[in-house]
Structure formats: structure tokens, C-alpha cells
Amino acid sequence: MGLDCIQFCGSECGEIVQKTFEHPLDLAADEVAVRVTHSGLCGTDLHFLKTDMVLGHEAIGIVHSIGSDVSLVQVGDRVGWGYPNWTCGRCDWCLRGEDNYCPNWKIYGVSDLDQGSLSTMAVRKEQWLFKIPENMSSEDAAPLMCGGSTVWTPLVHHVRPYHRVGIVGIGGLGHLAIQFAAKMGVEVVVFSATVSKRDEALQLGAKEFYVTKDVDDYSTLGTTKQLDRLLICTSAKLNLGLFYPLLSPQAMIIPLTASDGELTVPYFQTIRNGFSITGSVIATRFMQKEALEFAARNGVHVIAEKFPMTLDGVKGAMARLKDGKMRYRAVLSWDY
Incomplete structure (x- = not known):
């Protein structure tokens, strides 16, 4: 038996669909199950509307359960995640602290297509989860995970x-x-x-x-x-x-x-x-942590429109994003 979860997914016709998924309770040693509370929307999400996958990659949630080797987070911690879910730790890029250029990484839209932030629950690797500062709201934190x-x-x-x-x-x-x-x-x-x-x-x-x-x-x-x-x-x-x-x-x-x-x-x-x-991609793990702490310490706030994490809410937010009407980020939440 697992947990019944709701997911909002892309489809071949570009229509956002709601699915029910039974989330297994058994985790790999380095995996963490996170109960999603908030998700930001990113322009990248629009590129995957015609892909059969769970959408969203700017997540904030509460740790529900952890694998046997997980030590960086505990059950009940508020955490966030962004684009990557795993890096190899062995390539030249990882070894010199530039894991955001790992050629072997598992990222949103390429792997783990059954895990996304527009859902009630997701399983992530411990290495790319980040604790959210206590004085930062989840509405501020979600868009910082990618944007x-x-x-x-x-x-x-x-x-x-x-x-x-x-x-x-x-x-x-x-x-x-x-x-x-x-x-x-x-x-x-x-x-x-x-x-x-x-x-x-x-x-x-x-x-x-x-x-x-x-x-x-x-x-x-x-x-x-x-x-x-x-x-x-x-x-x-x-x-x-x-x-x-x-x-x-x-x-x-x-x-x-x-x-x-x-x-x-x-x-x-x-x-x-x-x-x-010069091209630039998302932050390394170290820099992502520092970005959150800098934003919390210096009062960086997100200007966002808020939507409920429902099928209508997801569709409405995506439509505003696609039409260029969003001012300036969208944040969806289950406790809207």
C-alpha cells in the first residue's frame, strides 16, 4: 500500500490533466518523500506542456519520510528543490564544485518524469534538497528555487x-x-x-x-x-x-x-x-543555499500572483504565464 497523491501533468495535446498516483512508501537509502505545500511556475514549465510528465520544479514542502542514509534533513523540515534531482559527484565538474554543469545529472523534463512540484507528494534525492530559512515565507522561497x-x-x-x-x-x-x-x-x-x-x-x-x-x-x-x-x-x-x-x-x-x-x-x-x-545556468548546491540565506537576510521578496493548487488553478496560472500577463511570478499552494 502507498499514499494516494494528486499530480498535474502535461499531455500530448498540450492539455493539463489531473492524475491520481499511488506513491510507494519504500524509499531508496538517499531518497526523501516531500509533501508539497507550494510551487512556483517558471517559463520552462511551458516547454513541457506536451510531455506526459508531472509539471513544476520550484517546490517547497515538508519532509514526510526519509531513506535510511539520509542525514541532511529530518521529518518535519521545510525544504525546497529546483531543476536538478541528482548529480554524479564523480565527474570533473562535480569534483571542482560546479555540479550545475554535471553532464550526467538528472533534471526536470529529462528524468524522474513522475516527480514534480505540481503535486501533493514527490520523492527527491537528498543532495538537491535545501532547508528553507525560518524567516522566509514559502511564497518567497518557491520562485527562488529556479528563477x-x-x-x-x-x-x-x-x-x-x-x-x-x-x-x-x-x-x-x-x-x-x-x-x-x-x-x-x-x-x-x-x-x-x-x-x-x-x-x-x-x-x-x-x-x-x-x-x-x-x-x-x-x-x-x-x-x-x-x-x-x-x-x-x-x-x-x-x-x-x-x-x-x-x-x-x-x-x-x-x-x-x-x-x-x-x-x-x-x-x-x-x-x-x-x-x-556568457551563458549561465542555475546555481550549484552551495550557491543555491547561499542564495536562500542572502535573500532571507537582506529582505529579497518575490512579487507573485497566488493560485490554488487545483486543476483550474494550474490551468489559469499557466495561461497567464503563456500570455505574458503574470506579474511577476506565480505561486500555487494547497493551503490557498
């Missing part, structure tokens, strides 16, 4: 306190990037197609705000000083060459949203100015 770690990682790796950092787009990623960067002491400059977001961007910590809609020459925006780093936090396809007049020599451009298509930039200007374009 938050996506912007945190490049800020820690590539940004110094004396840099001017441009953030393109105020959405699920951008509003978190502004807060993390500002709390780090960085001078934040925001670019948005929507003038209505100016006050909000400044309240979140931005020092400057520029509207790019219908502007063909960004050198006319009137920025006060060149930018050292540029984080692309919008899913809209951009002509990155438009930003080149705003960048300092050896500036770095960091695209962060998962998108299809080709990335093209002006060839000679890239070489002449020493610009670099």
Missing part, C-alpha cells in the same frame, strides 16, 4: 560592487535580479518596454530606468555612464547590438531566459571592444 538562482549565479560570479549592471526586462527574473544586485551594493540600471514599471523598478532598488519601446538608437536614451554588465531577463527576442553604444570596454552580456532561435551580435564591434557573451 532566483538563475539571476543569483551570474551576479555572484561576474559582478563586482563597483560595476554598473544593466537589467533588461522587469518580469519573473528581472524583478529578482534588481533586488539581488541592489542588495549587493551594485548600481542597477533597468531597461524596459513598459514605462508603467518605472516606479516599481526604482522601489526595488534600481538607480536609473529607461524605456526602450520604439527607440531605434539606444545612444539617445541618455544613460549617465556606460554599463559593465548586461543581464538579459526578458524572453523577447532582442537585437543585442542596440545596447552596444551603452557598454564599457570588456563589458559582459549574460542572456538568462531559456529561448529558441539564434543569438546574433555585431561581429567587429564585439572584437574591437572586447565584449563577451
